[in-house]
Amino acid sequence: MRKILVTAPIPAPGMDILAAAGEVELLALDHDGLAERCASGEYSVVVSQLRDRFDRELLASANISGISNYAVGYDNIDVAAATEHGITVANTPGVLTNSTADIALLLMLSTARRVIEADNFVRSGAFTGWEPELMLGTDVSGRVLGLAGFGRIARATARRALGFGMTVQFCPRPPSDREVTDGELGEFAGRVQHVSWDELVTTSDFLSLHVPLTADTHHLVDASTLRAMKSSSILINTARGPVVDEVALVTALREGVIGGAGLDVYENEPRLAPGLAGLPNVVLLPHVGSATVSVRSEMARLCAENAAAMANGAPPPHPVNSPVPM
């Protein structure tokens, strides 16, 4: 039986589930190494991380039947090419929805209320007592949240924002639009407003991104989008870095084109655009949307169950494509 290739250890119970399904080989690989291993014919399934890039060329020479990505997003994999080559791709949906929405709210609150600056202020010993105008921020309650996207994480963010007394509007598939039925609105019918991308950009106090990274969403927020936003507005990105032109964002933040940004993801992760880290009006997190002990454990379980199924020639519980077996 062919082995399961694992490019980074995943939390419990992931490795045990994998070990019960077949022989596991754990190897940290660069892109060439990954391509070579995938082509070798030694492995049925690869358990991959977002940093493992499965491009068209790698997939064309790959002799594997499945890829189980340890993430909900799969922009590191050319899924169309995988499908053409009979390779099933699986992900870990659902389990990280709430934790990522928590991070979106956390970034909104901490950027608006200057939490990092304030914390540094106290730690540095500069706090000498209550002051009428110390560390004044901007309101979250009563403000308008614009959601780019209306998938699971956007909805979980909407639920939280409504609890904070925000007005919530969304554009389901920016930069274009699509119909949203009452059934899809569900609990949000009458509580959130469906608007165009233009309206979302120009009228939101907080613009929070919840779109997958695709050719359509690459640089969705560029210099012209930033110019169209309110000068007081705050951009939140818990989705994927390249959805924002990060160099343009640094310029916009420096020049007061927008008010601030809370980011969990970066265009060239883990590198930051020059100047970003020096700005006072940003809160920067190291891609931790799903980073709780229980969520990472659930992701590991789903990821390992996907891999185990594929290693046994069965469809995974959470496929993102359905290729015809070759």
Ligand code: GLV
């Ligand atoms: C993390 O970014 C994920 O896609 O799970």
Ligand code: GLV
């Ligand atoms: C992510 O999985 C989403 O649907 O927002």
